[in-house]
Ligand SMILES: Cc1cc2nc3c(=O)[nH]c(=O)nc-3n(C[C@H](O)[C@H](O)[C@H](O)COP(=O)(O)O)c2cc1C
Ligand code: SF4
């Protein structure tokens with residue numbers, strides 16, 4: 188297995204956010220690259236970044252909010268250490284992704300867009316990962332896994348889990 | 356002597372453990388004191404055999420697959436590094452594997468053979484020949500060549516590429532753009548990804564030719580954020596192409612310029628629609644724009660813009676190198692050249708099949724695909740992405756071409772073929788089509804925004820047996836309204852899969868228990 192890159196990066200300060208904004212503000216169509224850069228760096232787009240982005244790109248705050256909320260990729264709250272995306276699209280459905288989905292929701296005990304209480308996993312739906320000949324497919328951070336079964340899913344989440352299991 | 360071994364590095368090969376296969380090969384060779392050179396090539400697109408590893412021999416490359424990490428030791432024991440073919444995973448010469456041999460690979464001629472980011476590999480197999488010919492021509496002659504090829508957009512709408520380029524070419528000089536639509540949001544499609552991950556210079560060359568043809572010096576690749584590997588490979592390839600003088604201010608000493616940048620989408624299916632994509636590139640919400648004006652006249656930042664799919668642009672280097680007529684000589688009717696068919700879903704031998712238009716779906720699904728993975732009978736196939744109809748067996752013998760498919764309500768789209776066995780519940784699939792639209796609608800027009808939500812509710816009531824006949828009539832009505840009243844094909848085509856289920860798989864829509872008038876629930 189290749190190394191998974193956790194989306195959670197540093198805590199942020201206004202000065203750091205401003206630095207990211209300044210690095211992108213003069214590009215044509217700077218909004219998406221800027222939002223990506225903020226999320227890549229800090230793991231999410233803090234509310235406090237909204238007025239700063241609005242100011243830099245001469246938008247209203249409402250416009251910036253509208254843009255962030257339009258795109259499924261952007262999040263306004265920190266995610267767990269591992270973002271797990273399960274493909275819900277047709278090719279994966281045809282080889283059992285609906286069952287995999289049900290299993291994942293049940294074993295992690297959360298719904299989509301939620302994070303486990305120990306902050307290990309955030310679950311997201313995704314519509315196709317381009318691995319449609321070898322589904323069901325999931326993505327964990329930047330790694331994609333094919334032919335995923337419920338049993339393999341459990342193994343994978345066990346491996347990724349850093350919480351020490353209590354030995355009785 | 357050094358043994359060269361190829362281990363693919365595309366998303367699917369990696370998703371099936373290719374990195375660990377490479378590590379174990381390296382370790383195993385070291386333990387045996389054999390000098391080995393592992394080349395991380397792209398994938399041949401024969402995904403059912405991935406990870407497909409190859410050994411260089413004087414007779415050609417010999418393939419083994421599918422190789423799991425656990426197989427590596429036994430392969431080495433059986434003499435893999437001496438190219439002995441005694442192991443059960445041995446497949447003989449790669450080029451002789453029937454699945455590959457029977458294809459007509461024009462666009463994908465290099466795919467899986469080369470190290471994707473090696474410019475030397477690319478140019479050794481005619482890479483940049485089309486660009487060199489383009490640089491010696493007037494821009495109109497380039498547009499003419501593409502017109503001669505008969506190439507039509509591979510992203511869905513099948514609009515003639517040469518005519519689109521002509522429109523942009525004919526706009527007054529000034530800032531123009533080439534935008535590559537690399538959003539590839541359709542389920543069952545991965546051909547764009549393969550081009551970008553396994554032969555990125557092909558796309559770079561195609562876009563540069565487009566820029567030279569229409570007078571644009573800036574290009575953007577709008578790439579979906581679901582493809583992190585393609586992103587890394589494209590960025591690396593662009594940097595190397597600039598350094599080698601194939602991109603930049605002075606392409607191959609011609610004094611002509613073309614610049615290229617990758618921009619990431621953010622997980623919105625609708626941003627594959629070209630006007631929504633342009634809005635997104637400009638930094639806005641991806642709301643669909645009403646047409647006219649066409650993007651070719653008023654596109655990105657209000658300037659004339661070519662928007663083409665990855666595969667349309669990737670077909671161009673061959674056309675410029677070998678001639679538009681050579682390309683046009685493949686195909687059927689007004690569908691010229693080759694189509695990248697992507698066999699996906701419940702399929703035994705899934706992967707990429709590039710063939711001239713005109714092969715039947717049955718031949719693709721059975722001859723190439725080998726039927727279902729589960730071994731159960733095929734029941735339905737969805738062609739052309741989530742907005743395409745589900746086709747029942749009676750429609751599998753049609754040759755695949757744009758006009759032929761349209762005649763019976765089929766959609767060729769981007770060439771994705773998603774197979775389902777008889778365990779599928781088509782009622783679930785109809786419901787999902789509406790649900791997907793409700794999640795992904797841009798929200799600009801009512802038939803789509805509200806219609807999709809109502810669509811899910813009505814299907815739920817039908818399946819619960821609630822006022823069955825009445826709700827079925829309502830669903831029919833709703834579909835018609837969405838088809839006729841939507842601003843773009845998202846709302847306009849979402850009913851296609853639903854209507855196809857109503858028409859061809861009506862039994863799956865009825866509740867499981869007998870329904871009496873007025874309705875009972877199951
Ligand atoms: C809802 C919707 C989604 C689309 N998604 C894509 C896509 O992911 N990739 C693509 O190339 N074209 C997509 N298209 C088609 C584009 O709007 C456009 O026709 C295409 O990019 C033009 O390029 P081409 O002429 O080379 O096909 C989509 C269209 C609609 C209506
Ligand atoms: S049909 Fe749907 S996606 Fe298209 S413009 Fe209307 S609301 Fe937007």
Ligand code: FES
Nearest residue numbers: 274279316318319
């Ligand atoms: S449909 Fe799941 S990866 Fe494409």
